Amino acid sequence: MSFNRRSTGEDSGPDLISDLPDSIIEIILTKLPIRDAVKTSILSTKWRYKWATIIELKIDEKCFPHWLHDERKLVKFITRLLLLHQGPIHKFQIANLYLDCYPEIDQWLLVLSRNDIKELVLQLALEPAIEWYQIPSCLFNCKKLTHLELNYCCLNPPLNFKGFKCLKSLILSEVYISAKAIEILVSSCPLLESLSLIEIDFLVLRIRAPNLKCLYLRSELCDICLEDTPLLIEASIDMNGEIYNFENDVKMLSFNFIESLNRLPTLESLIGHSCFTKYLSLGNFARTRPTTYNLKIIELGDVSFVDLEEIRVVLRLITNSPNLEQLYISRIFMETDVDAPDFDLKKECTSECTLKHLEIVELEFINGIWNEIQFIKFLLGNSPVLKSMTIMNSLNGADKRKMFIELKKVRWASARAAINIIHLC
Numbered sequence: 001m002s003f004n005r006r007s008t009g010e011d012s013g014p015d016l017i018s019d020l021p022d023s024i025i026e027i028i029l030t031k032l033p034i035r036d037a038v039k040t041s042i043l044s045t046k047w048r049y050k051w052a053t054i055i056e057l058k059i060d061e062k063c064f065p066h067w068l069h070d071e072r073k074l075v076k077f078i079t080r081l082l083l084l085h086q087g088p089i090h091k092f093q094i095a096n097l098y099l100d101c102y103p104e105i106d107q108w109l110l111v112l113s114r115n116d117i118k119e120l121v122l123q124l125a126l127e128p129a130i131e132w133y134q135i136p137s138c139l140f141n142c143k144k145l146t147h148l149e150l151n152y153c154c155l156n157p158p159l160n161f162k163g164f165k166c167l168k169s170l171i172l173s174e175v176y177i178s179a180k181a182i183e184i185l186v187s188s189c190p191l192l193e194s195l196s197l198i199e200i201d202f203l204v205l206r207i208r209a210p211n212l213k214c215l216y217l218r219s220e221l222c223d224i225c226l227e228d229t230p231l232l233i234e235a236s237i238d239m240n241g242e243i244y245n246f247e248n249d250v251k252m253l254s255f256n257f258i259e260s261l262n263r264l265p266t267l268e269s270l271i272g273h274s275c276f277t278k279y280l281s282l283g284n285f286a287r288t289r290p291t292t293y294n295l296k297i298i299e300l301g302d303v304s305f306v307d308l309e310e311i312r313v314v315l316r317l318i319t320n321s322p323n324l325e326q327l328y329i330s331r332i333f334m335e336t337d338v339d340a341p342d343f344d345l346k347k348e349c350t351s352e353c354t355l356k357h358l359e360i361v362e363l364e365f366i367n368g369i370w371n372e373i374q375f376i377k378f379l380l381g382n383s384p385v386l387k388s389m390t391i392m393n394s395l396n397g398a399d400k401r402k403m404f405i406e407l408k409k410v411r412w413a414s415a416r417a418a419i420n421i422i423h424l425c
Contacts, residue, residue, distance in 0.1 A: 030056050034081070052086045060095035075101045082111045093121035100126065106136045113138045118166075119147040126152045132176060140164075150175055151198075157181055163188025173198040179205055204256070225256035232264050236271035238301075239279060255283030262291045270317070273301035277310045286312035295321040296357075299328040305371040311343050314375075318355065325357050327379075330364035331372070343371045345378050354413075358383040365424065366393040368403045377410040386414040392422045 034057055059078060074097070082089075092112055099105065105122075112120065120142065124133060133153040140157060145164045151173035167189040177185075179202045186192060187208040195209065196216040207215070208228040217224065218238040226232065237257075258280060261267075270293075272280075277300055280286075286309065298317055304310045318324060361379055366372050379389070395403065400421070407419070 026054070030054060034059055052084055054085075055088055056091040057081065057085075057089060058091075058093045058095070059097065060093070061097060071099060071101060075099070075104050078108065079104060082108055085115070088116040090116065091119040091121075092117060093119075093123075095121065095123045096125045097123075098125050100130050100133075102133055105133060106138075109136055110138045113141045116144050117142050118144050120145060121147075121149040122151070122153070123149065124152045149173075155181065155185075157185055161185075161188065163190070165190065167192055169194040171196040171198075172200060175200055179203075183208070206256075223256050224260065226260035226264070229260075229264065230266065232267050234269040234271075235264075235267060236269075236273075237276055238273040239275040255279075258283045258285050258288065261293075262288075265294060267294060268323075269297040269299075270295055271297075271299040273299075275302065276300065277303050277313045278307075280313045281307065281309035286316045290316075290320060293317070293321045294323060296323050297326045297328075298324060301330045303329055303331050305331050305343075305369060305375070308343055311371060311375070312348065315345075315348055319353050323357055324355060326360045327358060328362045328364075331366065343374060345374050353382055355379070355383045355386075357385060359385055359387045361386065361389040362392070363390070364392040366391050366395075368393065368395050368399045373403060373406045377407060380407065380412045380414075380417065381410045382413055383417070384413040386412075386417040388418050388420060390420045390422060392424050394424045 034054075078094075089112060092108075120139075126132065135150065135153050135155050137158050140161050143165065145167050147169040148164070148167060149169075149171040152175075154176040155172070156177070161184075163185075168191050170186070170189065170192060172182075173196070177200065182197070182200075182202075183206050186195060189209070191211055192209045193211055194214040194216075195207070195212060197205075198216075198218045201220045204223045204225065205217070206225045206227055210228050211231055212229045213231055214234045215226075215229070215232060216236045218236075218240065220240045224237065261270075295317070298321065300314060300317075303314060314329065318327065358379070361383075363372075363376065366376075376389075376391070380386070393400070393403075
């Protein structure tokens, strides 16, 4: 690919392409793959240098299908693209490209740090044997950053780092960074609204972000302490099974998230997977002082209906969320149900408990054991505006009929509720 700047000559007829307004040309160039945008330089004199003023540059495998295995050509193109670019670059994205040309990437980031970069996405696809990319210090000079997304790299803020004062969204996926560095980075971004940490191992993570609204964590961690997040609306937490490593030594867990949960007045959506209900049960969440939550959506994964404490956790969350509208629960797949103790719902929940706003329920990997059926009957009998309940199960015909018979024994609170049964192979 060459950057051709030669004149194309003059046409005898009207030049409709050149007569397009600059704003329309800019939109067209932004929608094109970057390699095709550069090729528009041959269209006319007016278009010759337009590609060089694009403020958004996205570079991915779709742009260079023939160069994916020729890193030299790809690197050369990106380098020339940045060196010949004119004016600010507000968004720069490298998506899922195999690049280990770290000196060149350093050079790209240096150019971007001097061009008012606002959104930076650096998604590197690395071979297992390749050393991760060390983010250079020039990145921390990007004062106008509003969105930052990094993966497969090492991130270590310098001692004199004063923070990204404009940053609103931060996504770190498989990034080598210490818990202390995360705390410093997050707390020094006063406008941060969305934080995603994926496959980053911590034992304890503390977050101070007064404007944070969305939190997504999928890592091997054991505790989260939200010390200053009064505006949090959505929280999604996946502990990746790490809690089981400490189940026999509860003293190693501090259960800060349980206390944090009681200090989140605006939280509307709570998603917890992989040991989340186990974590809450080990911290005696169901036996703590009752708190009313503002939750409208609850999604819980890997719930054990054999573990009575986990069932109590689920009930505690549901019955203390008067605004709950949607409930999604999946139980541990292929869980052993032998000798599972029966759960007495009448003893745990008063007859006055009503889920006044619950409309949608989805239950996955249901095996038809007593505790599951009692839980479903509780939902049907206490949800007056329920519209649909979806039960995904692996039951055979006889067990499915048995479950239906049990569900018919309870008086449904909602006359318009519909149950959808989906068989999982």
